[in-house]
Amino acid sequence: MxxxxxxxxxxxxxxxxxxxxxLFRAQAPSPDKPYCIVIPPPNVTGSLHMGHALNNTLxxxxxxxxxxxxxxxLWQPGTDHAGIATQNVVERDLASKGLTRxxxxxxxxxxxxxxxxxxxxxxxxxxxxxxxCSCDWSRERFTMDEGLSRAVRExxxxxxxxxxxYRGDYIINWCPRCRTALADLEVEHExxxxxxxxxxxxxxxxxxxxxxxxxxxxxxxxxxxxAVNPEDKRYADLEGAKVILPILNRPLPVIRDRYVDxxxxxxxxxxxxxxxxxxxxxxxxxxxxxxxxxxxxxRMNEFAGPYNGMDRFECRExxxxxxxxxxxxxxxxxxxxxxxxxxxxxxxxEPLLSKQWFVKVAPLAEKAVRAVKEGQTRILPRNWELVYxxxxxxxxxxCISRQIWWGHRIPAWYCETCGEVLVAKEDPEICDKCGSxxxxxxxxxxxxxxSSALWPFSTLGWPDATEELKTFYPTTAMVTGFDILFFWxxxxxxxxxxxxxxxxxxxxxxxxLVRDAQGKKMSKSKGNVIDPLQxxxxxxxxxxxxxxxxxxxxxxxxxxxxxxxxxxxxxVNKIWNSARxxxxxxxxxxxxxxxxxxxxxxxxxxxxHQVCGEVTNALDEYRFNDGAGICYQFFWHEFCxxxxxxxxxxxxxxxxxxxxTTTAVLLKALKTVLKLLHPFMPFVTEEIWQRLPETEESIMxxxxxxxxxLPCDEPALREMNVxxxxxxxxxxxxxxxxxxxxxxxxxxxxxPAAADRAVLENHLAYIRSLAGVESVRVDSSIPKPEASAxxxxxxxxxxxxxxxxxxxxxxxKRIKKEIKKVEKDYxxxxxxxxxxxxxxxxxxxxVESVKEKMESxxxxxxxxxxxxxxxxxxx
RNA sequence: GGGCGGAUAGCUCAGCGGGAGAGCAUCGGCCUUACAAGCCGGGGGUCGCAGGUUCAAAUCCUGUUCCGCCUACCA
Numbered sequence: 022m023x024x025x026x027x028x029x030x031x032x033x034x035x036x037x038x039x040x041x042x043x044l045f046r047a048q049a050p051s052p053d054k055p056y057c058i059v060i061p062p063p064n065v066t067g068s069l070h071m072g073h074a075l076n077n078t079l080x081x082x083x084x085x086x087x088x089x090x091x092x093x094x095l096w097q098p099g100t101d102h103a104g105i106a107t108q109n110v111v112e113r114d115l116a117s118k119g120l121t122r123x124x125x126x127x128x129x130x131x132x133x134x135x136x137x138x139x140x141x142x143x144x145x146x147x148x149x150x151x152x153x154c155s156c157d158w159s160r161e162r163f164t165m166d167e168g169l170s171r172a173v174r175e176x177x178x179x180x181x182x183x184x185x186x187y188r189g190d191y192i193i194n195w196c197p198r199c200r201t202a203l204a205d206l207e208v209e210h211e212x213x214x215x216x217x218x219x220x221x222x223x224x225x226x227x228x229x230x231x232x233x234x235x236x237x238x239x240x241x242x243x244x245x246x247x248a249v250n251p252e253d254k255r256y257a258d259l260e261g262a263k264v265i266l267p268i269l270n271r272p273l274p275v276i277r278d279r280y281v282d283x284x285x286x287x288x289x290x291x292x293x294x295x296x297x298x299x300x301x302x303x304x305x306x307x308x309x310x311x312x313x314x315x316x317x318x319x320r321m322n323e324f325a326g327p328y329n330g331m332d333r334f335e336c337r338e339x340x341x342x343x344x345x346x347x348x349x350x351x352x353x354x355x356x357x358x359x360x361x362x363x364x365x366x367x368x369x370x371e372p373l374l375s376k377q378w379f380v381k382v383a384p385l386a387e388k389a390v391r392a393v394k395e396g397q398t399r400i401l402p403r404n405w406e407l408v409y410x411x412x413x414x415x416x417x418x419x420c421i422s423r424q425i426w427w428g429h430r431i432p433a434w435y436c437e438t439c440g441e442v443l444v445a446k447e448d449p450e451i452c453d454k455c456g457s458x459x460x461x462x463x464x465x466x467x468x469x470x471x472s473s474a475l476w477p478f479s480t481l482g483w484p485d486a487t488e489e490l491k492t493f494y495p496t497t498a499m500v501t502g503f504d505i506l507f508f509w510x511x512x513x514x515x516x517x518x519x520x521x522x523x524x525x526x527x528x529x530x531x532x533x534l535v536r537d538a539q540g541k542k543m544s545k546s547k548g549n550v551i552d553p554l555q556x557x558x559x560x561x562x563x564x565x566x567x568x569x570x571x572x573x574x575x576x577x578x579x580x581x582x583x584x585x586x587x588x589x590x591x592x593v594n595k596i597w598n599s600a601r602x603x604x605x606x607x608x609x610x611x612x613x614x615x616x617x618x619x620x621x622x623x624x625x626x627x628x629x630h631q632v633c634g635e636v637t638n639a640l641d642e643y644r645f646n647d648g649a650g651i652c653y654q655f656f657w658h659e660f661c662x663x664x665x666x667x668x669x670x671x672x673x674x675x676x677x678x679x680x681x682t683t684t685a686v687l688l689k690a691l692k693t694v695l696k697l698l699h700p701f702m703p704f705v706t707e708e709i710w711q712r713l714p715e716t717e718e719s720i721m722x723x724x725x726x727x728x729x730x731l732p733c734d735e736p737a738l739r740e741m742n743v744x745x746x747x748x749x750x751x752x753x754x755x756x757x758x759x760x761x762x763x764x765x766x767x768x769x770x771x772x773p774a775a776a777d778r779a780v781l782e783n784h785l786a787y788i789r790s791l792a793g794v795e796s797v798r799v800d801s802s803i804p805k806p807e808a809s810a811x812x813x814x815x816x817x818x819x820x821x822x823x824x825x826x827x828x829x830x831x832x833x834k835r836i837k838k839e840i841k842k843v844e845k846d847y848x849x850x851x852x853x854x855x856x857x858x859x860x861x862x863x864x865x866x867x868v869e870s871v872k873e874k875m876e877s878x879x880x881x882x883x884x885x886x887x888x889x890x891x892x893x894x895x896x
Numbered sequence: 897g898g899g900c901g902g903a904u905a906g907c908u909c910a911g912c913g914g915g916a917g918a919g920c921a922u923c924g925g926c927c928u929u930a931c932a933a934g935c936c937g938g939g940g941g942u943c944g945c946a947g948g949u950u951c952a953a954a955u956c957c958u959g960u961u962c963c964g965c966c967u968a969c970c971a
Contacts, residue, residue: 025933210968217971235971282970290971299969359968372969404900408966411899415968503966538908540964571919572909576901578964580908588920591933602930646910650918665930673929755925756937762926793928793936846915853914858951867914867952874915 022604022712026597028561031708036150044721045155047095049488056092057493058084059477059526060156061501061509062164064103065138066110069148071535071543071581072502074553078566079532079573079645080500081154085700086640087497088155089725095493097480098149098156100142102165104428104469105199105365111137111427127426134427138163148554153562153703155721160489162480164472165429172479173429173472174446176520181433181444185381186421188433188442192298193420195373196363197319197333201424202377203363204468205417206507208370210359217286219351220344222247222264225272231256231264232351234286236358237296238344239337241266242325243314244273246292248303251277253288267349268340269326276307295374313374317424333371378422378431378465385515386413392514398524400510401643402575405503405531412507419512421468428466436460474512477525499526502534530643532573538582556586563702564590570701571649592653593705596698599661600709603687606672606680607714620744620784621667622686623737628659629693630731636697637728652698660694663745663791670786688713693726740780744787747819750812751792754821757835758810758828765795767822771803777817807895810835811888813881833892840885843878850875 039045047057058080063073080096088094111134112122122130142163149156162169180186194203218238221230233247244266249256256275263272280303281290294304295313304311316322321331328336344350361370390413392398393406400406422431434443438457443449449460472479477496481489495517501510510529517525536542537549544550556565568589572579618626632655639648671683692713699706699720710720751768760766768788772778781788781799788794805811808827809820850871853859860868 022930024931233971237971280970285970297969297971299971302969358971408900411967534965574910577909578901582908584920585908587933591931594933595931598931598934600930605930650910654918661931662935666935669929752936753938757924759925759937762928762936849915853952856951860951862951863914871914 022601024598024601026561026594026705026708028563028593028704029558032151032153032562032704035704035707036153039155039719039721040150040158042719044719045096045157046159047157047493048093049095049492051093051492053091053093055095055492055497056084056087057095057097057496058498058500059097059480059496060099061499061505062099062101062162062473062476063145063149064106065100065142065145065163066103066106067100067145069145069152069553071551071553073145073149074152074565075532075535075569075573075579076500076502077149077152077154078569079530079643081152081566081703082570082645082648082700083498083500083640084155085703085721086725088721089696089699089723091724093492094155095160095489096154096156097160097162097493097496098146098154098158099162099476099480100146100164101473102138102163102428102469104423104425104466105201107134107138108425108427109199109365122426130426151554151557151562153566155703160480164469164476164479168482169472169475169479170429172475172483173467174432175484176475176516177432177467177471178444178446179520180380185384186378187381188376188378190374190376191379191420192296192301192372193375193377194361195317195371195375196366196368197317197371198366198368199363199425200317202375202420202422203370204420204470207364208361209364209367210361212357213360215356215358215360217354217356218341219287219353220267220291221349221351222267222273222291223349225263225265227262230349231259231275231289232287233289233291235291236356237337238340239321239328239333240293240296240314241291241340242269242321242328243293243295243312244271244291245294245304245309245312246274246276246307248276248278248281248290248292249288250279250281250283252279253281253283255288267344267347276303276309278303278307296372298372301374311374315371315373317373319371377420378433380419380421380471382416382419382515385519386416386511388518389413389511389514392518392524398514398526398529400529400531402531404576405506405529408503409506409511413511419468421471422463422465423468424465426466428469429472430466431463433463434460435463470508470512473509474516475520477513477517478521483520494521494525495523496526498528498530500530500532503531504534506531528643533576533578535569535579535581538580540578540580551581551583556583560586560590561593561704563705564593566703567592567649567653567701570645571653573645575644575646592657593702595657595661596695596702596705597709599656599665600691600712602665603684603691604712607684607688616682616685618682618686619667619671620737620740621664621671621787622683623732623734624741625660625664625690626686626731627734627737628655629690629726630728630733633693633697633726633731634728637725640700649701652694652701656694656698660690663741664690666791667787670790692716693731695720696723696726740784743777743780743815743817744784746814746817747781747788748791750814750819751788751794751821753812754810754835755793758823758826758831760823760826762793764826765793767796768792768794768798769803769806769809769820769822770797770799770817771801771820772799772817773801774816777815781817805888805891811884813839813884815877816880818884829892829895833889836885836889836892840882840889843882843885847875847878847882850878 084094084096194208196203215236217234217236219232219234221232223230231247247264259275262275266273292300292303294301294309295311312324314321314325315333319333321328321336323329363370390410400409432444434449436452437459439455441452441454443453443460451458452460478494481493483490513525564586568586632651635651636648668683668687671679674680695706695710707720710716770781772781778799785797788797805820806822808824809822810832811818811820853871
């Protein structure tokens with residue numbers, strides 16, 4: 022067995038073995054309890070980043086844990102077709118050959134995207150395998166698969182028939198770069214320094230002008246009114262008045278609408294119904310004309326008069342110039358406002374009047390809110406339920422049509438003869454209404470999130486009534502980041518409830534974001550990304566996974582730095598070496614006969630009993646950091662530091678039956694702790710497992726340890742406490758007196774209670790080996806030797822004989838320090854007990870525990886002080 | 897504008913009503929035959945600030961400051 026753990030080969034070997042042995046496969050139907058997680062499908066264009074790594078590590082921990090508990094686990098994998106992103110990639114590819122998608126044509130372009138997908142679409146899935154993900158790859162799905170496309174059509178048609186999908190003219194968010202409409206969610210608002218321009222609109226039939234304030238002067242070309250608040254006394258005489266639109270010299274009515282804020286700007290608002298959502302609504306109530314002056318390419322159009330063909334930003338500058346020349350620009354104020362940008366390409370969004378398809382979400386959202394309120398789905402940590410509620414209750418209709426080619430083409434046809442709109446699951450040959458043979462399909466495709474919203478049931482075979490649906494829906498848990506709570510989780514809730522009549526998952530676990538060491542978001546442009554693949558290459562996958570789990574505290578982002586991963590690599594290596602110790606001492610094949618367990622054996626099994634319970638609780642509650650922390654603490658500082666060290670006596674014993682007993686318990690304990698660690702660290706645990714005797718199967722399919730399988734030996738825990746107290750006390754003295762470990766010590770243990778004395782006397786070997794002691798005597802009331810240092814543990818004290826080694830002043834200092842420490846605590850307890858209100862109001866057990874604590878501190882202080890007096894009397 | 901989260905040891909963070917914790921870093925002693933990627937020991941904090949509730953507050957409440965995030969149609 023190599024001295025250090027070498028992850029690379031091991032990882033490849035076992036992953037291949039697990040996959041080929043079908044250990045990731047789920048059964049449908051199955052008599053076992055189901056456990057199902059559908060993966061948040063990564064984009065086909067994606068490659069593994071830290072967010073994926075964390076997200077999938079957590080899912081894999083849950084799946085491996087549940088699988089070991091005997092559940093029929095389905096971790097459903099797949100990828101998302103990622104409409105705009107994928108189209109962009111292939112378009113860039115074309116551009117490098119000097120081509121545009123329009124030149125190759127729609128059908129050919131889609132063919133090219135498919136080719137690209139076949140070639141590169143599996144990259145991220147292979148990277149997930151590298152992470153150790155135990156997905157059932159035989160069930161891999163893609164949102165553009167035949168089956169999932171059928172689900173999309175079914176949903177679209179049914180929602181349309183139910184009146185929940187409609188088509189209409191509204192203000193939508195238009196990205197002039199991507200040349201498509203976007204949903205409100207896909208717009209990122211960013212605070213920017215801009216200006217508030219005060220522009221004079223001269224009155225038509227009187228002197229003077231009305232000044233309006235705007236941040237977007239170029240839209241004035243599309244103004245069809247100016248609005249004031251009906252209660253604004255300044256403008257009370259403007260009833261029926263008209264103003265002249267600058268530059269285009271169009272007369273505009275002055276209208277009154279309560280929407281206008283009297284206090285903002287001049288209290289007069291220019292109304293551009295075709296380019297602003299509020300103006301659009303005001304325009305509706307006042308039946309105003311809608312004039313679109315900016316085209317889909319972001320340039321001014323023919324309604325923009327002299328600015329026709331000009332870019333929207335250039336147009337702004339020119340209009341300001343022209344207004345200034347005409348004396349119509351009153352003033353400019355600096356102003357900060359939030360401006361929408363495309364989440365894909367970061368270009369400025371143009372609110373535009375356009376005919377699009379929408380989902381009427383309010384009725385769907387209502388049920389989705391209720392499902393969470395009633396606890397059919399829990400969102401964890403709970404505070405995200407508030408966020409979810411807030412968003413769902415203020416939800417607006419969802420614009421689902423996109424003017425791109427890659428995606429699910431909307432199943433709507435327009436009859437070229439009579440104009441009828443046909444929405445159908447099967448492509449219609451003839452028009453239902455007029456019978457003509459030329460229905461033409463809608464060009465637009467659906468928002469990618471439309472198909473993602475169906476993912477929890479479409480991947481399981483819906484709309485067919487499959488065994489998978491019966492077995493695994495509703496799924497158990499959804500693990501995801503909060504950044505797609507609205508985009509995805511909320512929409513899955515709505516669709517799941519509507520079409521499956523039940524929520525898509527019982528738990529939604531929202532995890533943190535992975536940031537860099539300074540807490541900044543990782544991004545390519547900042548150059549602060551840590552590449553998970555590189556990390557895995559350098560430190561091993563297990564160290565990486567364990568780091569993520571250990572840092573994944575609920576409600577706080579993860580600040581990741583390489584030195585942390587390095588730290589956990591040391592842990593992996595520690596595990597490796599503990600296994601080496603055990604394996605190097607396994608030269609006897611015989612089974613142990615009648616086993617008499619040592620204290621160390623009894624203790625470690627009892628501690629394992631407790632630890633199993635704690636880890637189980639932690640994982641059941643998605644407290645990954647606690648689970649990892651408990652394993653780390655126990656394995657390193659109890660299993661290795663104490664148990665392995667104590668076992669050495671038995672391992673090197675000349676009595677073969679003691680050796681056999683020791684190795685048997687060592688093996689049992691090691692196997693148990695490996696199983697506990699396996700969900701976190703699948704590779705190293707499997708590698709060690711397979712090297713241990715009597716492990717034919719993979720550790721993956723063994724039973725996760727249960728507390729009830731292990732003894733809880735309270736006396737062992739208590740007795741061990743006494744031994745640890747003695748050893749720690751002696752080590753303390755050694756450390757503080759700077760006595761080298763090679764120097765063997767003589768100690769006298771003064772132990773008043775017979776029970777403790779018996780424990781100590783029966784386990785002198787432990788004290789000898791762990792504390793480096795030569796001779797040791799245990800008795801009641803042993804007088805303190807002249808040259809000695811003393812440590813107090815519980816009611817006992819240990820005198821370390823230090824002939825010629827002791828520095829009396831040093832020892833006095835040490836004792837004084839100790840006295841001070843205890844006295845501080847003692848005082849706090851005294852104060853409590855002398856407080857009548859505490860005695861009266863505090864619960865009985867608290868009062869008791871304070872009394873007990875005080876009594877033990879009193880004994881401790883007494884001894885410490887006696888020791889101090891002893892040294893003083895020497896002079 | 898509304899909402900959420902954070903502020904605890906030099907750093908990164910647990911703890912969230914009854915004795916201030918971990919990892920890393922630091923200091924001292926050790927190549928003790930699984931591991932120097934290690935072992936043993938030490939030092940280090942009026943738990944952001946100000947009030948309040950309570951017998952008892954890092955923990956609950958109110959206010960406040962500074963960070964971070966989400967959300968929103970005041971042009």
